[in-house]
Amino acid sequence: VIWRFVQGRRSSRKAVLLLGLCDAGKTLLFARLLSGRYRDTQTSITDSSAVYRVSQDKSTNVTLIDLPGHESLRLQFLERFKAAARAIVFVVDSVAFQREVKDVAEFLYQVLVDSTVLRNAPALLIACNKQDVTMAKSAKLIQQQLEKELNTLRVTRSAAPTSLDGSATVGPAQLGKKGKDFDFSQLPMKVEFVECSARGSKGEEGEADLEGLEKWLVKVA
Amino acid sequence: MLDFFTIFSKGGLVLWCFQGVRGPAATAPVNALIRSVLLQERGGNNSFTHEALTLKYKLDNQFELVFVVGFQKILTLTYVDKLIDDVHKEFRDKYRNEFQQKGALGLLNGTFDFKDDFMRLLRDAEDSSKVRAPTVMKTFEQSLKSQKTVKCMIETRGEKPKEKVKNKKNKGSKKDGTEAVAAPSKVSAADKQLSAAGDKEELTKDEILQKNREEFFRRHMKAGEKSSRSPKPDTQKEKGKKPRVWDLGNSNAKVLDYSNSATNGSAEACPVEEFDPDMALGDKNREPGRLYDLEYESDDEAEEEKVVQNPSKPSVKKGGLGGMFGMLKGLVGSKSLTRDDMDPVLEKMKDHLIAKNVAAEIAVQLCESVAKKLEGKVMGTFTTVTSTVKQALQEALVQILQPQRRVDVLRDVMDAQRHRRPYVVTFCGVNGVGKSTNLAKISFWLIENGFSVLIAACDTFRAGAVEQLRTHTRRLNALHPPESHGGRTMVQLYEKGYGKDAAGIAMEAISYARNQGFDVVLVDTAGRMQDNAPLMTALAKLIAVNAPDLVLFVGEALVGNEAVDQLVKFNKALADHSMAQTPRLIDGIVLTKFDTIDDKVGAAISMTYITSKPIVFVGTGQTYCDLRSLNAKAVVAALMKA
Numbered sequence: 001v002i003w004r005f006v007q008g009r010r011s012s013r014k015a016v017l018l019l020g021l022c023d024a025g026k027t028l029l030f031a032r033l034l035s036g037r038y039r040d041t042q043t044s045i046t047d048s049s050a051v052y053r054v055s056q057d058k059s060t061n062v063t064l065i066d067l068p069g070h071e072s073l074r075l076q077f078l079e080r081f082k083a084a085a086r087a088i089v090f091v092v093d094s095v096a097f098q099r100e101v102k103d104v105a106e107f108l109y110q111v112l113v114d115s116t117v118l119r120n121a122p123a124l125l126i127a128c129n130k131q132d133v134t135m136a137k138s139a140k141l142i143q144q145q146l147e148k149e150l151n152t153l154r155v156t157r158s159a160a161p162t163s164l165d166g167s168a169t170v171g172p173a174q175l176g177k178k179g180k181d182f183d184f185s186q187l188p189m190k191v192e193f194v195e196c197s198a199r200g201s202k203g204e205e206g207e208a209d210l211e212g213l214e215k216w217l218v219k220v221a
Numbered sequence: 222m223l224d225f226f227t228i229f230s231k232g233g234l235v236l237w238c239f240q241g242v243r244g245p246a247a248t249a250p251v252n253a254l255i256r257s258v259l260l261q262e263r264g265g266n267n268s269f270t271h272e273a274l275t276l277k278y279k280l281d282n283q284f285e286l287v288f289v290v291g292f293q294k295i296l297t298l299t300y301v302d303k304l305i306d307d308v309h310k311e312f313r314d315k316y317r318n319e320f321q322q323k324g325a326l327g328l329l330n331g332t333f334d335f336k337d338d339f340m341r342l343l344r345d346a347e348d349s350s351k352v353r354a355p356t357v358m359k360t361f362e363q364s365l366k367s368q369k370t371v372k373c374m375i376e377t378r379g380e381k382p383k384e385k386v387k388n389k390k391n392k393g394s395k396k397d398g399t400e401a402v403a404a405p406s407k408v409s410a411a412d413k414q415l416s417a418a419g420d421k422e423e424l425t426k427d428e429i430l431q432k433n434r435e436e437f438f439r440r441h442m443k444a445g446e447k448s449s450r451s452p453k454p455d456t457q458k459e460k461g462k463k464p465r466v467w468d469l470g471n472s473n474a475k476v477l478d479y480s481n482s483a484t485n486g487s488a489e490a491c492p493v494e495e496f497d498p499d500m501a502l503g504d505k506n507r508e509p510g511r512l513y514d515l516e517y518e519s520d521d522e523a524e525e526e527k528v529v530q531n532p533s534k535p536s537v538k539k540g541g542l543g544g545m546f547g548m549l550k551g552l553v554g555s556k557s558l559t560r561d562d563m564d565p566v567l568e569k570m571k572d573h574l575i576a577k578n579v580a581a582e583i584a585v586q587l588c589e590s591v592a593k594k595l596e597g598k599v600m601g602t603f604t605t606v607t608s609t610v611k612q613a614l615q616e617a618l619v620q621i622l623q624p625q626r627r628v629d630v631l632r633d634v635m636d637a638q639r640h641r642r643p644y645v646v647t648f649c650g651v652n653g654v655g656k657s658t659n660l661a662k663i664s665f666w667l668i669e670n671g672f673s674v675l676i677a678a679c680d681t682f683r684a685g686a687v688e689q690l691r692t693h694t695r696r697l698n699a700l701h702p703p704e705s706h707g708g709r710t711m712v713q714l715y716e717k718g719y720g721k722d723a724a725g726i727a728m729e730a731i732s733y734a735r736n737q738g739f740d741v742v743l744v745d746t747a748g749r750m751q752d753n754a755p756l757m758t759a760l761a762k763l764i765a766v767n768a769p770d771l772v773l774f775v776g777e778a779l780v781g782n783e784a785v786d787q788l789v790k791f792n793k794a795l796a797d798h799s800m801a802q803t804p805r806l807i808d809g810i811v812l813t814k815f816d817t818i819d820d821k822v823g824a825a826i827s828m829t830y831i832t833s834k835p836i837v838f839v840g841t842g843q844t845y846c847d848l849r850s851l852n853a854k855a856v857v858a859a860l861m862k863a
Binding site for chain 2 (some may be wrong): 103
């Protein structure tokens with residue numbers, strides 16, 4: 001009975017969420033992982049989900065869920081799917097990162113301080129997408145910038161005016177350790193950075209450069 | 222003629238795309254369409270203009286698809302709506318299997334080879350809009366006039382009106398024909414008319430005219446007075462002069478008497494029965510003057526009423542039974558939502574929203590958009606129409622209240638601090654909404670977080686405005702004395718008295734802050750009505766010249782439909798009087814006096830819907846601590862609460 005209960009708990013979290021800002025490349029990544037082909041995409045209005053066979057020999061499947069990145073929708077959909085998340089892939093547009101670093105950090109912060117996410121501690125992968133473009137920033141740089149930004153956000157978000165019904169905008173959760181600069185290793189979940197390119201360096205006909213991502217998925221499943 | 226036609230799923234995958242004549246990439250305009258229309262719940266109207274293109278779209282809520290067609294704005298293509306509908310139907314039927322597969326795999330793996338069908342439908346649509354060639358004028362030989370003998374052309378007194386009527390009928394039918402040309406959907410009626418008009422057979426045309434005339438008269442006559450006239454051939458009409466019965470003149474008084482024969486011309490609308498004292502008084506044993514209790518079996522009702530009641534009762538019973546079955550049927554099993562199902566629920570929701578202080582036109586637009594999103598959607602088992610609509614409306618409201626951009630003032634202030642320039646915030650709004658009070662609250666909050674503030678008193682009009690700010694400054698400095706902040710004064714007031722130019726004071730204040738190293742400058746302006754053109758110009762000049770980092774519109778939560786007008790006019794004034802290419806508009810909203818409304822929180826929705834800018838602060842009282850940030854879920858819960 002206990003074994004079945006544990007099994008039930010485990011199997012209820014079989015989803016891998018694809019999160020990120022608008023135009024980060026989540027839907028194309030989703031299409032590439034599932035079908036291997038390049039598809040044109042538009043701004044997603046709703047989520048798409050499909051079952052993904054992780055690798056040839058293992059028989060485990062995960063459900064890939066692609067959530068919309070638009071500001072009005074992202075939190076709503078995150079609410080809906082966060083309980084089922086076994087792993088989160090946070091897709092970052094490496095080319096526009098310099099411009100959007102504050103928005104990326106804010107969304108990441110909102111994901112990280114969410115109470116359900118903190119409790120379940122799903123594995124987190126930050127996929128630095130669009131590496132096929134020459135101006136793309138490397139994963140190392142993105143990691144450093146994000147850590148700095150999240151450090152500042154800790155202070156500003158906890159100082160924001162409290163919410164209307166009394167609950168604070170940020171829960172009692174404090175990211176990382178107080179007193180020390182924020183570091184991704186301080187989080188309760190495993191965080192990795194990977195570079196990838198959904199479009200692929202050979203253009204639309206070629207293969208996508210998703211090796212790191214696929215390896216990580218195998219590990220996580 | 223079309224620039225492009227795209228079919229994509231709501232999850233973002235483009236299923237099929239057709240690039241037309243000039244074909245720049247279709248993604249940018251379609252993304253703009255999605256962001257501004259669908260995501261902001263402006264889906265009531267189904268067309269959208271983006272730069273030089275007009276985009277028309279259609280949602281398929283059953284299979285989660287979106288169909289978008291784009292064409293040049295200057296063209297007016299009449300067949301577009303019909304084309305979208307046809308394409309929708311064909312596409313859905315053809316690829317039904319792929320859609321019904323669970324998950325997105327069907328969409329990903331299916332190939333949607335739709336080009337041939339689409340070209341065929343496009344050709345059909347274009348042809349159907351061209352088929353109504355304007356009617357060619359008949360030559361003299363073709364017309365009837367040449368075929369008539371001279372004798373019958375001679376018009377005597379009695380015949381003349383006949384000709385006129387005939388011409389009128391002819392013109393009327395021709396006009397109908399030309400109108401049908403413009404609307405290609407009314408095919409059948411137009412066909413008949415035109416083919417009839419072009420017919421050379423004299424008799425057929427006259428027969429049709431006769432029939433039209435009969436219809437015309439029949440419609441204007443009460444039943445029972447005149448029997449329908451049989452169609453008479455032309456020759457018979459020439460024989461005897463029958464009195465022409467006109468609708469508007471020459472009729473006898475008898476014909477014009479439309480009163481009911483039963484009433485004998487009495488003034489009362491409904492017939493009154495003869496007064497029967499026995500029946501009216503009913504109970505013969507009653508004591509005069511005593512008031513009896515209400516009896517359920519009331520015999521002394523008039524007979525008429527009883528008759529009226531009886532048929533209604535069995536119908537109600539039958540309706541009740543049928544209604545119960547219908548309800549059960551609606552609960553179990555899946556059926557798709559139609560407009561008729563949703564309309565009563567949406568009406569109720571719209572009234573509910575208006576009762577909660579949402580502006581009326583915004584409530585209407587919101588309900589329209591929700592209807593568009595739900596039309597054709599398949600409901601799951603055990604969900605009623607009401608619950609589905611409520612759920613959709615709730616999601617739409619939360620979506621509207623979510624900020625479209627980052628709302629983190631402290632982060633931006635830190636940024637400006639790093640660049641060694643002050644962060645300038647301007648407060649604008651109509652009179653008496655709480656600008657100065659909330660300015661003081663916000664400066665308290667900033668000081669608590671360790672930023673030094675300079676308050677610029679640009680309200681040079683209202684008596685006591687400068688003194689009010691001076692009192693606030695003194696109080697704040699008392700709360701946060703310079704000793705506890707490393708010797709520097711946290712709050713200072715920059716004022717130049719009354720009657721001066723506000724824009725000039727603001728500019729001087731900003732340069733003073735830069736020199737003295739203040740972190741934030743809060744600019745307080747005078748309240749002004751949105752219709753007051755010179756004052757709006759002055760405000761626009763202040764904002765355009767000083768280029769503040771944040772322009773906050775202060776609005777009170779008590780405002781109702783006025784909110785729409787205020788925001789629209791303020792934005793318009795700011796846009797009109799700015800010289801720059803991208804004018805500075807309102808960046809955020811401060812919603813004040815929130816403690817005075819308990820759950821009539823509709824003003825929040827109205828304001829964010831109109832501007833699509835976030836609510837940055839909420840003021841809930843008159844002390845310094847009464848500053849909150851918006852919690853979208855709580856507000857929507859209060860709105861939807863019965």
